[in-house]
Amino acid sequence: MNYLSTRGAGAGERHTFSEILLGGLAKDGGLYLPADYPRVTADELTRWRTLPYADLAFEILSKFCDDIPGADLRALTRKTYTAATYCNVRDDESAAQITPLKTLGVEAGAPLSLLELSNGPTLAFKDMAMQLIGNLFEYTLAKHGETLNILGATSGDTGSAAEYAMRGKKGIRVFMLSPHKKMSAFQSAQMYSLQDPNIFNLAVQGVFDDAQDIVKAVSNDHAFKSKYKIGTVNSINWARVVAQVVYYFKGYFAATKSNAERVSFTVPSGNFGNVCAGHIARMMGLPIEKLVVATNENDVLDEFFRTGIYRVRKAAETYHTSSPSMDISKASNFERFVYDLLGRDPARVLQLFRDVEEKGGFDLAASGDFARVKEFGFVSGSSSHDTRVDTIRDVFQRYDMMIDTHTADGLKVAREHLQPGIPMIVLETAQPIKFGETIREALLREPERPAAFSGLESLPQRFEVVPADAQRVKDFIVANTGE
């Protein structure tokens, strides 16, 4: 399997899976995609229907990765997707399913269910891919006798998922910047209570943007970056996207009895990584009817799917909402879909994303390409704080089920796209305890807390407070890498 860039680096620039695993953007600024999407055969779909999650992950990853020996890859997926890791299930359902499907009921003739993706160590769907990345990175680094220092900035979900994936991994250190005293008590306790010697939490005296600016400044110092082997694990990482393809298959099998049936998925979206994986599953031949993109007030993607206009927002136009993990000004994985939408024409992709940089966006409304959005199954919608609160209340009353704000966004939008006879699967991206304030507002009660998290906030914490100064962060890295 060869990978190429959406912006058209030539045939000589093709790479294997392992070559792009640790990297981010392609050299020409594009994103990596496979040269062709592998197809699943009817026989494979039948055979995969009953596989345990880890073995399904192995089958799907094998199609995208031919430079890791099969036995090693299988060992990695089996080490990753265990009932012990995805144990934070909320009732008596089996953790062994990894991503259990919870049926709500039938609405407008459509069976409606939630696919639970947040039973992992940090209670958000990012664990699904990040846990695999941790094992893949450790394996690849050991093979080449290399080390990696991951530097990132976080306002919550991504940073904690990365830390829980990398803790205790050989050859890897994590330096995670977070805004000092700006996260919820639960979120900072999740990160700061880690005592693993390879995890470093830096609480920056400033806001999230200050932390992100420091990461950019350090990454732009190319000499420092290469001397100290600085890397990232952001949402454009290809392996993260491909790991997410697996649960679309798993959810499909759980919601259907035969491969003749079609289902739709609704995906609470920010950077378009999660729903991009759904698009890839559909391109592989999984019988998906619709992919519903759900956004909050930051509706960059909903605007595009309704109008054909992609218009990135300025920082001042980006809202801080009660579904904060979807608060984006632009969608960093969107270019992968645009590449397919334009019939894989890298010269046009290059032009459009130049327009994004120079003019803040592009307009496909008048072009024939936008009409093809339907062929790809995409539709969209958005939520507001009030509609999320109403949805949380409604689902609790009607189905006795507590959902978080991001999942509420998904369910609200899913209800606008139900079709009789076609199961609708809403991806549950986080557990309610992570966003307790809105639960209290909606339900006048405390969010459910998985047993393993009782007393989390009173555990000893380990973090370093630093000023918003890139040099101080570099000094800290130098002092703690022993190189």
Ligand SMILES: *Cc1c(COP(=O)(O)O)cnc(C)c1O
């Ligand atoms: C990251 C995140 C999202 C958005 O996912 P994308 O892949 O960026 O579209 C939605 N919900 C939660 C809880 C998240 O952490």
